[in-house]
Amino acid sequence: MIIEGNPKELAAMNQFHNGNRQEGLKLQEEFASEFREEYKDKDHCSCKKACRYHGNCKECVAIHRAHQEHVPNCMRPIINAKIKILSELTEHTIANEIDAPKEILRKEFQ
Ligand code: SF4
Numbered sequence: 001m002i003i004e005g006n007p008k009e010l011a012a013m014n015q016f017h018n019g020n021r022q023e024g025l026k027l028q029e030e031f032a033s034e035f036r037e038e039y040k041d042k043d044h045c046s047c048k049k050a051c052r053y054h055g056n057c058k059e060c061v062a063i064h065r066a067h068q069e070h071v072p073n074c075m076r077p078i079i080n081a082k083i084k085i086l087s088e089l090t091e092h093t094i095a096n097e098i099d100a101p102k103e104i105l106r107k108e109f110q
Pocket of ligand 1: 072
């Protein structure tokens with residue numbers, strides 16, 4: 001089961017956008033139910049950082065809400081995809097002004 005871009009969840013959003021809330025909620029619960037089962041005992045967190053809160057969404061989100069600087073790492077691809085579209089407005093020249101900071105990753109990603 002994939003999480004990012006999951007077809008059932010995309011179908012749910014399509015139903016919501018078309019005003020079919022009940023069908024959207026039904027599909028969404030099917031996704032959540034499949035997720036619950038599939039990730040009962042395995043790692044669902046896509047964050048590669050060496051972090052003691054890995055996979056602990058409740059505390060991870062609370063930390064990010066508390067410091068207000070950026071979002072949990074699993075949300076980066078969603079936001080970066082939107083920023084990339086906006087970045088076309090300046091022919092991506094913002095890339096010349098940015099250096100991504102070095103991150104401390106878990107051993108398997110070093
Ligand atoms: S909220 Fe935090 S702990 Fe949960 S999946 Fe995202 S990065 Fe991992």
